Amino acid sequence: MGASAETLTGKPAPGGKGQVRTFFRRLRNGDEIAHIFTLVFALTILLLACLLVYELYAHSAVSRHKFGWSFLLSRSWDPVLERFGALPFIYGTIVTSVIALLIAVPLGVGGAIFLAEFAPTKMSDGLTFIVELLAAVPSVIFGLLGIFIIIPIMRESVDPFLQSHFGWLPLFQGPVYGVGFLTAGVVLSIMIVPFILSISREVLLAVPAEQREAALALGATRWESTWQAVVPYARVGILGSIFLALARALGETMAVTMVIGGTPSISSSLFAPGYSIASVIADQFTEATGQAYLQSLIELGLALFVLTIILNGLARLLILATTKRGTAH
Amino acid sequence: MRSLNRKRFAALAFAVSAAFAVVSCSHAPSGNEAGSSSGSPVLINVAGSTFGYPIYSKWFDVYHQQHANVELNYGSIGSGGGIEQTRSGTVDFGASDMPLNDQLLSTFKTKIVQFTTVMGATVPMYNIPGVTAELKFTPKALADIYLGKVTRWNDPAIAGVNPGVKLPAGKIVPVHRSDSSGTTFVWTDYLSKVSPQWKAKVGSNTAVNWPVGLGGKGSEGVSGLVEQTPYSIGYVELIYALQNHILYGTVENSSGKFIKATLDSVTAAAAGAAAQMQNDVRISITNAPGEDAYPISCFTYYLVPATFSDAAKGTIIKDFLHWMLTDGQQYAAPLGYAPLPQAVVNINLSLLSQLQ
Numbered sequence: 001m002g003a004s005a006e007t008l009t010g011k012p013a014p015g016g017k018g019q020v021r022t023f024f025r026r027l028r029n030g031d032e033i034a035h036i037f038t039l040v041f042a043l044t045i046l047l048l049a050c051l052l053v054y055e056l057y058a059h060s061a062v063s064r065h066k067f068g069w070s071f072l073l074s075r076s077w078d079p080v081l082e083r084f085g086a087l088p089f090i091y092g093t094i095v096t097s098v099i100a101l102l103i104a105v106p107l108g109v110g111g112a113i114f115l116a117e118f119a120p121t122k123m124s125d126g127l128t129f130i131v132e133l134l135a136a137v138p139s140v141i142f143g144l145l146g147i148f149i150i151i152p153i154m155r156e157s158v159d160p161f162l163q164s165h166f167g168w169l170p171l172f173q174g175p176v177y178g179v180g181f182l183t184a185g186v187v188l189s190i191m192i193v194p195f196i197l198s199i200s201r202e203v204l205l206a207v208p209a210e211q212r213e214a215a216l217a218l219g220a221t222r223w224e225s226t227w228q229a230v231v232p233y234a235r236v237g238i239l240g241s242i243f244l245a246l247a248r249a250l251g252e253t254m255a256v257t258m259v260i261g262g263t264p265s266i267s268s269s270l271f272a273p274g275y276s277i278a279s280v281i282a283d284q285f286t287e288a289t290g291q292a293y294l295q296s297l298i299e300l301g302l303a304l305f306v307l308t309i310i311l312n313g314l315a316r317l318l319i320l321a322t323t324k325r326g327t328a329h
Numbered sequence: 330m331r332s333l334n335r336k337r338f339a340a341l342a343f344a345v346s347a348a349f350a351v352v353s354c355s356h357a358p359s360g361n362e363a364g365s366s367s368g369s370p371v372l373i374n375v376a377g378s379t380f381g382y383p384i385y386s387k388w389f390d391v392y393h394q395q396h397a398n399v400e401l402n403y404g405s406i407g408s409g410g411g412i413e414q415t416r417s418g419t420v421d422f423g424a425s426d427m428p429l430n431d432q433l434l435s436t437f438k439t440k441i442v443q444f445t446t447v448m449g450a451t452v453p454m455y456n457i458p459g460v461t462a463e464l465k466f467t468p469k470a471l472a473d474i475y476l477g478k479v480t481r482w483n484d485p486a487i488a489g490v491n492p493g494v495k496l497p498a499g500k501i502v503p504v505h506r507s508d509s510s511g512t513t514f515v516w517t518d519y520l521s522k523v524s525p526q527w528k529a530k531v532g533s534n535t536a537v538n539w540p541v542g543l544g545g546k547g548s549e550g551v552s553g554l555v556e557q558t559p560y561s562i563g564y565v566e567l568i569y570a571l572q573n574h575i576l577y578g579t580v581e582n583s584s585g586k587f588i589k590a591t592l593d594s595v596t597a598a599a600a601g602a603a604a605q606m607q608n609d610v611r612i613s614i615t616n617a618p619g620e621d622a623y624p625i626s627c628f629t630y631y632l633v634p635a636t637f638s639d640a641a642k643g644t645i646i647k648d649f650l651h652w653m654l655t656d657g658q659q660y661a662a663p664l665g666y667a668p669l670p671q672a673v674v675n676i677n678l679s680l681l682s683q684l685q
Contacts, residue, residue, distance in 0.1 A: 079509070080532035147553050155557075177502065177543055177558060262507020262544020273543050275507075283546060286379075286407030287509035287535045289427070294409075 053305060060299035062291045071299060077264040077280075079288075084296035086303050088264035092181065092274040093307065096256060097249040099185025099270070100192055105242055107189070108196025112238075115197070116204035117226045128201060135194035143258030146187040151178040151259060154186070159271055174269040179261035182270040187255050192245035199244065203237030204230060236319060243315040250308055253278040277304040369398075371645055376404035377411020377424030380511050380566065381629045383664050384447055385424065388657050392649055399645055408511055409535070415441065415632045421646065423632040426511025427535070428611035440635040442683045444650060445610045445628040445673060447658075447666035448599055450567040450590040451515045452577035452625070456555050457482055459497060464578040465490045465587045468616070468624070471580070472524030474562060475503050476531075477541035482560060490587075499560035504551050506564075507544025509536035515627040516564050519615040523624075567595070568665035582624040583616050590623045595667035598622035603672035610676060626667070636685045647684050654678055 026032045063071065067084065074085020111131075115124040155178030162172045207230045215225035231238070261273020262283065277300050288294045375385070382405040389401035406414075408425040415423030416437055428443055453466055460482075470486040473479040479486050483496045506513045517533035531537050543558070545551040548569040555563040567590045570577050579587040588594050601619025605612055616624045633650065637643030654677050658668040669677070 076538065078538035079534045079536045080538065147550075147557075151557060175500070179543055179554065257507070257546050258550060262505075262546065262550075263539070263542070275544075279507075283508035283544075284536050285409075287409040287511070289409055289412070289433075289509075289535055 053302070056298055056302040056305060060295045060302055063295035063299045066292055067296070071296070072303065075264075075266060079284075079290075079293050082290060082292045084292065086277070086300055088266050089275050089277040089280050089300060090303060090307065091266045092184075092260065092264075093250055093276040093278070093304070095181050095270075095274070096184040096188055096260065096276055097246060099182060100188035100249045101242065101246060103186065103189035104193045104196055104245060108193045108241070108245070109200055109238060111193075111197045112200035112204055113226060113231065116201045117222075117230065124201075128198060131194045131197050134190075135198065139191065139252060139254040140258075142187055142191050143255040145190075146183065146255060146259040150187055151183055154178050154183045158182075163271075170268040171270050174267070174271055176271050177261065177273060179259055179273055180269075180271050181260070181267075181274045184256050184260040184274070184276070185270075187259050188249045188252055191252060191255060192249050195245040195248060196238075196241045199241035200234070200238045203234040203241070206237075207233045235322060239315070239319050239322070243312065246311065246315070247308060250311065251278055251304065253282045257282050277301075277307070371399050371642060373399065373401045373422075373642065373646060373649075374404070374420045375401060375422055375424060375631075376406050376414050376420045377632075378408045378426050378511065378629055379405045380408075380426050380449060380568075381424050381446060384661055384666050387660050387664060388649075388653055391657070391660065392652060396645075399649075401649070409509070412632065415634070418634075421637075421642065422634065424630065425632055426627065426629045427514055428628075428630050429632060430611070440683075442633050442635050442680055443611060444631045444633065444654070444677050444680060445599075445669060446631055446653065447661045447668065448595050448614075448626060448628055449515075449666060450595045450598075450623055450626045451512050451519075451564050452567050452570050452590045453562060453564055453580065454552065454555055454570060454575050454577045455562040456557075456559060457497065457499065458559050460494060461576070462491075462494045463576065463589070464494065465581070466578050467581045468519075468523035472520045472527045474501055475505070475520065475540070475542065476524070476527060477503075490581075497560075502558050502561040503539075503542035504554045504558070504561050504563035505539050505542050505544055506536075506547070506551055508546050508550075509534075510547075511535065511627070511629070512548070512564065512566050513537065515615060515625060518613055518627075519625045522613075522616045571665050580624050582622050583618055584620050584622075586620060588621065588623045590625070592662055592665075592667040594621055594623035595626045596670050598624070598626035599628070599667075599673050600670040603670060603676065606673065606676050608676065608679065610673070610680070633684065635683055643685065647681060650684075651678070651681060 023032065063084065067074065071084065072086050072090070074083070075087050076083045076085050077088065078084070115127055119127070155176055159172075159176040159178070159182070163176065166172045211229050211233050212225050215229035216222075220228065256276050257279035260275060260279055262275060262279070263273040264275045264280070265272060267274070281297050281300055285294075285297050288297055375389075382403065385403045389403055393400055403424075404410075404414075404420070408427055411420075411423035411425045412429065412433070414420045418439075424446070429437075429441060434441060453471065455464060464487070467486065467490055470479060470484075470490075473486060480501055481498050482488075482501060483498045488494075488496050514533060514535045517527075517531065517537050520531070521528040521533045531540065543554055543561075545554040545563070548565045551563040552565055552569070552573065552575060555561045565575065565577075569575070570590075577590070579589045582588050597619050598614050598617040601622045602612055602614040602617040610628065610630075614626050614628065617626065631650070633646065637646070654669070654674050658674070661668040
């Protein structure tokens with residue numbers, strides 16, 4: 001306070017007037033304006049995120065007080081007795097997302113490598129266009145696709161096949177309905193493949209040609225140069241696309257709701273019907289009666305937010321770890 | 330030239346950012362200017378039950394044709410939303426599949442008068458390979474199927490009352506609504522009445538903790554799952570079954586007769602229960618008395634505040650309710666709703682005097 005008063009009233013600090021003049025010059029040049037604008041936009045996004053968390057937090061007060069931390073660990077979801085727990089939904093959200101990633105990552109990254117490195121440019125552009133169209137399809141369409149095409153295929157072919165060949169695993173035991181964790185994961189994987197493929201392809205295309213040429217010059221085959229020189233170079237971008245896809249899978253609502261089976265259960269079998277956080281909110285929010293019921297659904301939204309933050313944090317750690325290893329080469 | 334453009338751009342940018350700041354700082358003007366001065370059109374906002382949406386929009390449309398200056402809007406947001414918005418007063422009146430009980434009513438600041446509008450029913454549908462006959466269900470069989478106690482289609486509980494039908498031993502897959510809905514409320518309300526064990530173990534609500542089975546989203550989700558899953562059983566609204574030509578079973582009523590759900594048998598259920606209504610329409614008509622009453626029937630409701638700050642609006646709403654209960658009932662049946670029986674209409678008409 002004293003210092004600023006001194007600069008305002010006391011000796012005209014040498015930098016003071018100059019700084020003001022610089023500020024105005026920069027203002028006229030547009031630098032300051034761009035600075036202010038982008039700052040406002042950035043703060044707006046931050047504010048929106050904070051507001052979202054605050055709203056979720058404030059509107060789940062009844063549920064938080066009634067259930068406390070046991071909300072996260074309880075397996076019961078009983079609207080009649082007003083006993084609510086989040087564990088089956090958290091489990092379902094993670095399991096379906098993991099299944100989706102297990103299918104979509106090899107498919108998406110493999111496809112991207114082919115399109116960026118091996119396919120003729122025209123074919124690559126054409127295929128990418130079609131794949132990107134997939135990303136624009138509304139999720140309810142994927143849900144319908146799931147109900148009418150994927151569920152019958154899963155029930156009649158895929159699930160029985162898995163059961164007869166890998167039935168010794170607890171993952172593939174129990175009755176087959178067609179709906180359930182596995183089907184939801186498969187539908188999700190179709191939805192997130194475009195993200196992985198499209199972004200990974202862009203990243204691979206951005207790898208400098210010298211990278212390939214150097215590897216080829218050292219006597220590497222085409223595939224060796226791709227796998228050992230190009231892909232590691234693009235690794236961070238590819239991982240980024242996978243995490244974007246993961247975020248999308250965690251929050252996907254409509255398509256999952258339509259094929260997951262709508263049963264809050266935790267089962268080791270992937271054939272069993274389950275539930276995800278986003279689905280139960282979409283399903284039950286409109287007709288939820290009573291404060292505890294409604295607020296438990298809002299608290300589930302908060303749980304999903306936190307889950308996403310945790311998984312994103314882990315993703316960043318993973319990127320950090322692999323980047324360090326990369327530089328050590 | 331170049332610097333001039335820059336200056337212009339800067340000025341423009343300032344103007345835009347200033348406008349931005351003003352907008353983000355000031356509150357949106359909270360307008361309550363929709364007062365109904367005579368002559369200008371009166372807008373009445375209603376929101377709630379999705380079940381009632383087709384008939385409500387039909388009524389609003391016909392009423393608007395007869396009264397050009399009155400416009401009614403319906404937001405098909407679900408019963409829970411309808412109750413909330415009635416409570417907060419953001420709509421003129423609400424619509425709900427569940428009546429408000431006294432405990433809920435005590436949370437309202439204003440007095441609410443509840444009217445029944447039309448009726449619906451919930452029917453059991455099934456998919457048993459090789460069986461195309463109309464199956465008969467006893468109340469106990471339905472409850473025990475959804476409790477997971479009756480697990481095969483050839484169980485005596487089902488086969489015993491269906492002597493002519495050859496039922497396979499397939500394992501029953503019960504399907505329920507995964508979303509919370511009035512349909513589930515009626516279904517579980519019925520099961521709670523006919524099965525003490527259901528009442529003790531599960532109870533009734535718009536969504537419950539189902540002991541067994543799969544969940545499908547919406548009527549289309551349930552019917553889709555049932556049609557695709559061999560040996561499954563599910564429940565849907567009568568109106569949905571009629572519109573989609575779904576085969577559904579008959580259910581034994583309180584008189585021991587197996588009744589197929591039709592508009593007539595649903596109306597009969599309300600007539601049977603009308604005797605219990607004494608100036609209060611909030612009674613459940615599941616398992617209602619009456620020879621021809623279909624046992625899984627229900628009303629759907631309007632929740633109307635007893636007093637209106639705008640007297641003209643109050644008069645119009647009162648007139649609309651009167652019309653809906655009398656002339657309006659003829660539009661119900663073509664849309665698949667059962668109209669109210671005369672006895673119930675009379676009780677509702679007497680409730681109109683409670684509106685000021």
